[in-house]
Amino acid sequence: MSTLASPSTGSTPEAARGVPAVEIRDLRKTFRRRDRKGGRFAAKEQWPALEGITFTIERGECVAILGQNGSGKSTLVRLLSTLLINDGGEARIFGHDAFREERAIRRLVNRVSVEASFFKRMSASENLSYAARFYGMTPRQTRTAIPAILEKVGFPAERRGEAMENLSRGMQQKVALARALLTAPVLLLLDEPTTGLDPRSKLEVQDFIRQVRAEHDATILLCTHDMNEAEALADRIGLLDRGRLLFLEPAADVKRRFDVATLEEAFFAATGREFDAETSEDDAYREVFG
Amino acid sequence: MGNYAIQMRNQLVGLGGIVERNLYLTKRYILWDVAFMVWTIANTLTVVFIARAAGLPPARENVLATQLLVGAVIWAYLGIIFEFMTETVAWERWEGTIEYTFMAPLSRAVHLSGQGAFAVLYGLIRATILFFAVVAFIGLHIPQANFGAALGLLAVASLSFIGVGMMTSVLPLISPEKGAQLGFVAQGVMLVVSGVYYPVSVMPGWMQWISKISPATYTLRGDRAAIVDGAGMSWADVWPLLVIAVGAIPLGLLIFRAGERYAKKHGKLKRSG
Numbered sequence: 286m287s288t289l290a291s292p293s294t295g296s297t298p299e300a301a302r303g304v305p306a307v308e309i310r311d312l313r314k315t316f317r318r319r320d321r322k323g324g325r326f327a328a329k330e331q332w333p334a335l336e337g338i339t340f341t342i343e344r345g346e347c348v349a350i351l352g353q354n355g356s357g358k359s360t361l362v363r364l365l366s367t368l369l370i371n372d373g374g375e376a377r378i379f380g381h382d383a384f385r386e387e388r389a390i391r392r393l394v395n396r397v398s399v400e401a402s403f404f405k406r407m408s409a410s411e412n413l414s415y416a417a418r419f420y421g422m423t424p425r426q427t428r429t430a431i432p433a434i435l436e437k438v439g440f441p442a443e444r445r446g447e448a449m450e451n452l453s454r455g456m457q458q459k460v461a462l463a464r465a466l467l468t469a470p471v472l473l474l475l476d477e478p479t480t481g482l483d484p485r486s487k488l489e490v491q492d493f494i495r496q497v498r499a500e501h502d503a504t505i506l507l508c509t510h511d512m513n514e515a516e517a518l519a520d521r522i523g524l525l526d527r528g529r530l531l532f533l534e535p536a537a538d539v540k541r542r543f544d545v546a547t548l549e550e551a552f553f554a555a556t557g558r559e560f561d562a563e564t565s566e567d568d569a570y571r572e573v574f575g
Numbered sequence: 576m577g578n579y580a581i582q583m584r585n586q587l588v589g590l591g592g593i594v595e596r597n598l599y600l601t602k603r604y605i606l607w608d609v610a611f612m613v614w615t616i617a618n619t620l621t622v623v624f625i626a627r628a629a630g631l632p633p634a635r636e637n638v639l640a641t642q643l644l645v646g647a648v649i650w651a652y653l654g655i656i657f658e659f660m661t662e663t664v665a666w667e668r669w670e671g672t673i674e675y676t677f678m679a680p681l682s683r684a685v686h687l688s689g690q691g692a693f694a695v696l697y698g699l700i701r702a703t704i705l706f707f708a709v710v711a712f713i714g715l716h717i718p719q720a721n722f723g724a725a726l727g728l729l730a731v732a733s734l735s736f737i738g739v740g741m742m743t744s745v746l747p748l749i750s751p752e753k754g755a756q757l758g759f760v761a762q763g764v765m766l767v768v769s770g771v772y773y774p775v776s777v778m779p780g781w782m783q784w785i786s787k788i789s790p791a792t793y794t795l796r797g798d799r800a801a802i803v804d805g806a807g808m809s810w811a812d813v814w815p816l817l818v819i820a821v822g823a824i825p826l827g828l829l830i831f832r833a834g835e836r837y838a839k840k841h842g843k844l845k846r847s848g
Contacts, residue, residue, distance in 0.1 A: 316842050363845075366678045370839045391680035402671035402846065404596070406603040415599065418592025419679035421585030448603070464675075 304380040306472055306504035307342040311374035314360050334360040336528045347498055347505040349519035351512060357528040358508035362476045366396050378472055395470035399477035401457035405450040409435065409460045412449060413467055420468040434463045438493055455486025462493060475507045479514060494518055512548040524555060531555045589681040593689025616708050619647040623713055637716055638803055644709055645799045646771040652702040653736060653762055653791060659694030660740025661758030665747040671846040684828055691737035719805030727808050728797040731816045735790030738823025745834030751843060765789050790819045
């Protein structure tokens with residue numbers, strides 16, 4: 286099995302075999318918000334972003350979590366990325382407690398989010414270079430690894446030195462994928478990686494995700510609101526709705542269970558709402574703060 | 576290599592990454608840096624020209640102008656340190672990279688130290704250019720100046736400044752909207768009580784007491800003595816700076832960690848815009 290890149294510093298914590306890649310039990314996260322109509326001095330209310338989430342992802346599996354804006358997908362990804370602290374339940378990544386063994390988790394996980402998130406005046410090479418140092422990769426290692434990974438994601442060599450702000454969204458997202466894979470993560474968290482991309486870029490990114498699965502020893506958690514993408518890429522599909530996980534199983538089983546032909550119909554059967562129906566104010570709040 | 580040695584090596588490489596990133600940014604924003612330098616020189620001249628208006632004999636005027644210049648240069652230097660430290664979070668939040676940096680396996684101590692190391696390097700270069708540009712413009716005579724002692728004391732003081740900067744760098748983490756500005760408030764307060772353009776003795780008693788715990792007090796006193804009188808590094812200035820650094824750096828880290836935990840609990844560790 287080939288690796289796309291490897292910090293090969295020897296210090297990466299053991300991604301223990303025989304334990305699930307991700308093990309989540311009764312995970313809860315609540316934010317506090319002030320009632321908008323109550324003004325500046327109104328008391329804050331508890332607002333649940335995730336409620337009692339429980340599921341497991343096996344090593345090498347690709348699991349898609351579907352959900353509308355504000356369903357809690359980003360909160361889930363940020364909890365697993367050590368960027369949020371839970372309010373209850375537990376999450377383990379390759380056996381490591383996500384909230385107590387942060388340093389170990391951070392060496393195992395990387396992420397691609399909907400926003401490319403780079404220093405915009407810096408070039409692709411510069412952004413990848415400094416980010417790789419945070420994972421212990423030396424200049425000697427990145428001198429060859431960065432051109433190789435950029436070539437792999439289909440990024441034109443002649444644009445490596447160009448400022449990120451001059452690149453298209455699709456190009457930026459390819460660099461984001463390169464950044465995530467440069468550190469050879471064993472768990473890749475993809476949070477809406479193709480949202481906002483043109484159809485061609487979307488297909489290229491999806492092809493690359495398939496390639497990563499085929500060539501790289503990575504487990505993938507894909508959070509998306511694109512049902513076709515989830516069905517095309519994932520072994521199992523979960524539906525997160527208003528902070529609750531309604532199901533998590535192979536697409537065929539979901540359709541069989543609800544006796545429907547599409548995942549859209551399954552969503553309607555499970556929630557009583559259209560998948561693309563306008564989100565409520567509460568959902569919008571979850572999107573902003575969750 | 577043992578596991579501990581590998582971890583240490585990785586953290587050092589990570590520290591290099593912080594410095595490398597800031598070098599790239601400086602390179603990309605070099606014209607802005609030049610403009611900022613011109614502004615700083617102009618701002619410093621407005622202070623130093625006060626000596627010319629004082630109507631003193633030439634020798635006294637030269638001493639007063641030099642004393643004011645040292646104050647202005649320390650103000651500018653401290654401004655750079657605080658800007659880099661306080662904006663550790665604010666820049667990343669603005670650029671959108673904050674989540675990627677905070678989820679990297681880089682210890683917070685190394686992260687903040689890298690930011691501080693670059694700030695010292697960058698600040699010393701700017702302070703040197705500022706000092707000599709104003710000396711040349713005004714035509715100051717400082718034949719006795721002991722530049723080695725002045726720079727040495729500034730380097731020692733930088734440890735304390737970084738420690739205090741670590742404390743203020745938590746502010747944008749807690750308050751994304753106004754945190755960075757609060758950092759500059761802290762810088763201003765520190766310099767006011769430290770006698771930036773005047774002796775500490777002219778301040779009310781309670782301010783003089785506060786000046787004793789400000790590292791800028793000893794830096795200003797020591798650097799003025801080195802530049803005006805050619806004095807060497809005085810232990811009376813060095814030991815308080817070391818004591819403050821020993822207290823300020825761990826306290827700064829503790830405060831930052833507490834702020835980071837608060838931000839993670841309340842979902843504030845995220846990009847803006």
